[in-house]
Amino acid sequence: MKNIDEIIEELGLDNKITPQDIPSIDLYMDQVTQLFENTFEKSKRHPDEKVLTKTMINNYAKGKLLFPIKNKKYSKEHIMLIHLIYQLKGALSINDVKTVLSDLNDKVDVEQFNLESIYGHYINLHDTNVEDFKADTKKLSSDVENESVELSTEDQAYVEQVLLIVSLVNRSNMYRKLAERLVDQMAVTLDEN
Template structure:
């Protein structure tokens, strides 16, 4: 599994839309899409995958995942919310994302949140998560090699890959399930 570090390098795990990259002027939809495509280009699984489309943005607006748009332009706050949605949709349903962001949308409309500060906190945690992830991956590679070496007659790279995939998916599932339970608690509290 020597290739796992190469795979991780290609993923650009630290890619995030920073506050400095968000223009101080409102953007039209096509400009929003271009900004996200440029920022998250390396995180796509393949070249045909789209980071963000007009349909996605329209669905976020119709589903009230973001507060209403004015004059077909998206503000800095909209871009921050769309960035959060982009990250959350990797593990949560659209309904769970709506529940999660509903309070933030209300706070934005009522001027009750310093969204820049909140988003910077998210970006700081994301950076720490990547560092923790890199350490954890190294540990998992060792554990998979030990498991394959301990009892498998067929010690092929294929079995290492399958075991690594299964382990990563399991960890992902555990994190997703905890996140979903936290969303459920938000629903109950409402």
């Protein structure tokens, strides 16, 4: 098995679209998809995968995950929201993503919210999350090695990989379930208002 640090580095977890990366002029859809493709290319599992397609963006717009697009151009705020959708859809259903972003979309659309400020905080947290992930993964990898020492079989490397994969998925499921509960709580609060 490759060193866990090498594998993590290959994931491109540091890739993100900062407010400074987004042009101050509105972009056409092709320019938006190219921005995402260039930024997240290292994050793709397979080279032929698409990070973001025109169909995806159209579906986000039709599903009201984005406030209305004007003149077929996407503003800086649209790109920030698309980035949030890109991150959220990896773990949540589209309906959950809509719940999370609906109030934000409404407020950005009527200019009651400074999305760039919130997005900047998200980017800061992203960087912290990446560092925490790296540290947690190293510890988990060490825990798996310690756990599998007793096995000492010819298949020990394989068993370590299985245990690490199962442990990572277990943690992922815990985080996803917590996020889903928070979405449910948010939905109730939004319904009450």
